[in-house]
Amino acid sequence: MYEPNVVGDWQEYDDHAGLRVRVHRLEAAEPPRGRDDAAAGLTYFCLRVTVENRGARHYGIHLEDGQLDVRLGPDGEGAFIDWRNSQFIEGFDVYPLRRATAVLFAAGPEVALSQVDVQVQLRVDEEWTERCLWAGGIGVLESTAAASSAPAGPGSLAHQVSAFLKDQTEPGGTAA
Known part of the structure; x- marks a missing residue:
């Protein structure tokens, strides 16, 4: 394909x-x-x-x-x-x-x-x-959504990226 x-x-x-x-x-x-x-x-x-x-x-x-x-x-x-x-x-x-x-x-x-x-x-x-x-x-839509006062929910992409990065930087995370 x-x-x-x-x-x-x-x-x-x-x-x-x-x-x-x-x-x-x-x-x-x-x-x-x-x-x-x-x-x-x-x-x-x-x-x-x-x-x-x-x-x-x-x-x-x-x-x-x-x-x-x-x-x-x-x-x-x-x-x-x-x-x-x-x-x-x-x-x-x-x-x-x-x-x-x-x-x-x-x-x-x-x-x-x-x-x-x-x-x-x-x-x-x-x-x-x-x-x-x-x-x-x-990213026009992402930037306007991020600028709004509504918090990002646990299912949002921003939340998933933040959780991943936090996991990578914590001791015992998978980061090198």
């Missing part, structure tokens, strides 16, 4: 020796040149797509609009992509031991940002690569 990459994971390409890509730094962020009027009422976020060449030859890389698809929430609805604020990779030669990064600004309903799926299809030396998927989420 095919499993998507987790945001931050590298995906290597079999057809292009040494070439790999990853989606990373998925975070809530305001766009640098101001919000688009079409995104009124939506929460902005940013992500980066980095292409790295660990091979022996250079590759001509294209990562433009239409090669990235961002879906939000459990129903996989399309995010609003702010093309004006985003930076793409358009016809750049990535030499050995070098990287190129695209920065994408998008927006969606805050309640859907805990589940973000990003699909990337590079064009390398005028050939299309296979599509790769990354799954992740933005």
